[in-house]
Amino acid sequence: MLVKDFDFDLPEELIAQGPPVERSGARMLSLDRRSGAIRDGMFVDFPSMLNEGELLVLNNSRVIPARLFAHRSIQKGQQPPTAAIEVLLTEQLSEWEWLALVKPGRKVGVGEALSFFDATKPGIGVALQAEVTERRDFGERVLRFTPCEDFWSALERLGHVPLPPYIHRADARDDRDRYQTVYADRRGSVAAPTAGLHFTPEILAAIRARGVRIAFVTLHVGLGTFAPLRVETVEEIRLHAERYTLPAETAAHLNAAKREGRRVIAAGTTTVRTLEHCALSAGGAPLEAHSGTTDIFLSPGAQFHMVDAMLTNFHLPQSSLLMLVSAFAGRENVLAAYRHAVACRYRFFSYGDCMFVS
Numbered sequence: 001m002l003v004k005d006f007d008f009d010l011p012e013e014l015i016a017q018g019p020p021v022e023r024s025g026a027r028m029l030s031l032d033r034r035s036g037a038i039r040d041g042m043f044v045d046f047p048s049m050l051n052e053g054e055l056l057v058l059n060n061s062r063v064i065p066a067r068l069f070a071h072r073s074i075q076k077g078q079q080p081p082t083a084a085i086e087v088l089l090t091e092q093l094s095e096w097e098w099l100a101l102v103k104p105g106r107k108v109g110v111g112e113a114l115s116f117f118d119a120t121k122p123g124i125g126v127a128l129q130a131e132v133t134e135r136r137d138f139g140e141r142v143l144r145f146t147p148c149e150d151f152w153s154a155l156e157r158l159g160h161v162p163l164p165p166y167i168h169r170a171d172a173r174d175d176r177d178r179y180q181t182v183y184a185d186r187r188g189s190v191a192a193p194t195a196g197l198h199f200t201p202e203i204l205a206a207i208r209a210r211g212v213r214i215a216f217v218t219l220h221v222g223l224g225t226f227a228p229l230r231v232e233t234v235e236e237i238r239l240h241a242e243r244y245t246l247p248a249e250t251a252a253h254l255n256a257a258k259r260e261g262r263r264v265i266a267a268g269t270t271t272v273r274t275l276e277h278c279a280l281s282a283g284g285a286p287l288e289a290h291s292g293t294t295d296i297f298l299s300p301g302a303q304f305h306m307v308d309a310m311l312t313n314f315h316l317p318q319s320s321l322l323m324l325v326s327a328f329a330g331r332e333n334v335l336a337a338y339r340h341a342v343a344c345r346y347r348f349f350s351y352g353d354c355m356f357v358s
Contacts (some may be wrong), residue, residue, distance in 0.1 A: 001300065006326065007317045008208065008338050013121040015166050016351035020076050024080050024200045027346055027353040031337045033329035035197045038340050043354055046311070052211030055257045057250065059193040059218040059271045062184035064089070065159025067171070070114035070130070085114065085305040086142070088162060090190050090223050091243075096145045097133070101223075105139035108132055114143070116158055120326045127154040152187075162190050164350055166316075179350070188220035188243065194313045197266035215250040218269040219243070219294075229318060234299050237320060241293040242276045248289035251278075255286045263308040265358075270309050272328070273298065278306035292312045299323045300331055310358035312346040314341060 020026055035085035050056065072295040085108060087099040091099040102108045110132050115350060117259040118127035128151070147150065161171035161179050165308055171179075181196035183204070208214060220243045255273070257264050266272045276288055295322060298304075310328060313322040326334045337355065346353040 003229055003232055003237075003318050004218050004235060005234075006319070006322050006331070006335075007200060008323075008335055008342070010317060010342060010348060014342065014345065014348050014352075016349060016353075017167055017169060019174070019351045022204050023178070023182075024162060024198055026198050028351070029337060029341055029346065029355045031333060031355060031357045033333060033357055036261075036330070036333040036336060037338055038080055039246065039301055042346065043111050044199075044203070046356065047203060047206040047210055050207060050210055050212045050265065051263070053260075053262045055262060056207060056212055056267065057194055057216050057251055057254075057264065057271050057275060058181070058188050058199070058214065058216050058267045059191040059219050059221075060181070060183050060275070061193060061218050061270075062218050063180055063189045063192050063221075064088070065155060065161070065176075066162045066190040066192070067160040068116055068128075068155075068158055070116050072112065072114065087114070087116075088190065089143075090140070091220075091240075092188065093142065095235040096151075097221070097306065097342040098130075098143050098145070098148055099136075100141055101139050101141050102132075102141045103139060103167070105141070108141060108233070110135050113352050116154075117231055118154070127158055138172040145234075159176050160329055163193065166349055167351070183216070186218045186220075188218075190223070190259075191221045191222055191311070192350060193268045193270045195271075195311045195354060197265050197351070213253055215253045217250055217271060217274045218247075218273045229320065237297055237299070237323075239295045239297050239320060242270075243291070244277070244285065245291040246274070246278050246289055251289050252285040254259065254318040258306065264306055265309045265311065266307045267311045269312055269315075270308070272310055272324065275306040276302075276304060297323075298327045302327045304328060309356070311356050313350065313354050313355055314338065314346060314352055325355075325357065 026043045028041050028043045066089040068087045086103040088101040089098045112132040114130045115126050116128040130143040132141050135143045161175040172250040222242045279298040
């Protein structure tokens with residue numbers, strides 16, 4: 001199967017450049033994966049589509065302000081040069097080591113020292129320092145930060161929200177809140193689990209009021225989810241590994257739901273990947289609490305052992321996420337739904353509208 005088999009025409013003006021006025025104000029397309037039937041609606045209708053006893057699973061990973069600007073290290077008392085080096089932290093490897101994308105990468109070699117300046121401090125205000133310790137492909141570098149007492153608070157001050165490249169603007173103050181789910185409490189993602197952006201405390205309360213249980217997993221979203229595919233066939237695709245945690249309470253809820261035949265609904269492809277990875281790893285045995293990494297790639301032909309329905313945003317053409325949804329609902333069904341969404345002017349990608357597949 002070819003990657004280009006998952007292409008579709010998407011007018012650029014349908015790519016959402018900002019969130020809707022109201023967090024829960026998105027449109028929602030419903031797709032019946034068995035019949036291919038499509039229905040237009042609004043996300044505020046989502047609670048009414050769930051039934052008592054069902055289990056909704058959310059990814060509670062929190063986006064960090066991972067986009068930074070550095071300068072080559074300078075002598076004390078000198079002013080920093082005007083040309084900045086863009087650094088996108090993508091994965092924490094150890095307490096002080098990070099994998100990062102660096103631009104312009106060709107100018108930043110192993111042994112290079114980088115300084116990150118804090119404009120809120122008097123003078124030069126070096127807040128963080130790092131050394132490039134390893135060079136990897138596609139602009140990736142390993143950075144070792146100099147140990148300091150307030151790394152995370154410094155990152156909060158200096159860092160920018162890592163908006164995806166198809167949002168053609170700088171991050172704004174509002175993005176600190178809106179490019180984050182209301183239930184995010186486990187920091188580590190460099191991109192939002194975007195299906196979760198639509199939920200509000202009121203929507204979550206309405207879901208619980210229907211007798212639906214809500215449980216959480218953590219998958220820290222990295223480049224593995226959004227990196228462009230550089231191969232021609234689906235069989236060649238290999239994703240970056242991402243860290244996840246399955247808590248004991250969630251494992252118990254999942255085991256009970258599957259044992260009793262109750263539907264499991266996953267909010268977002270990151271949640272789907274986590275649950276299906278855990279199911280495959282368990283090999284049919286009951287799930288147990290654990291943490292690990294997953295590079296699971298779900299494409300047409302894959303079997304789903306845990307997820308019965310999913311909420312998801314609209315994804316990039318020829319992307320691994322579009323292939324995952326196609327694996328769940330069928331390629332022709334999904335591409336027909338996407339053509340309908342384009343014709344009806346749905347908003348696409350991170351800040352866009354959503355689709356409920358059941």
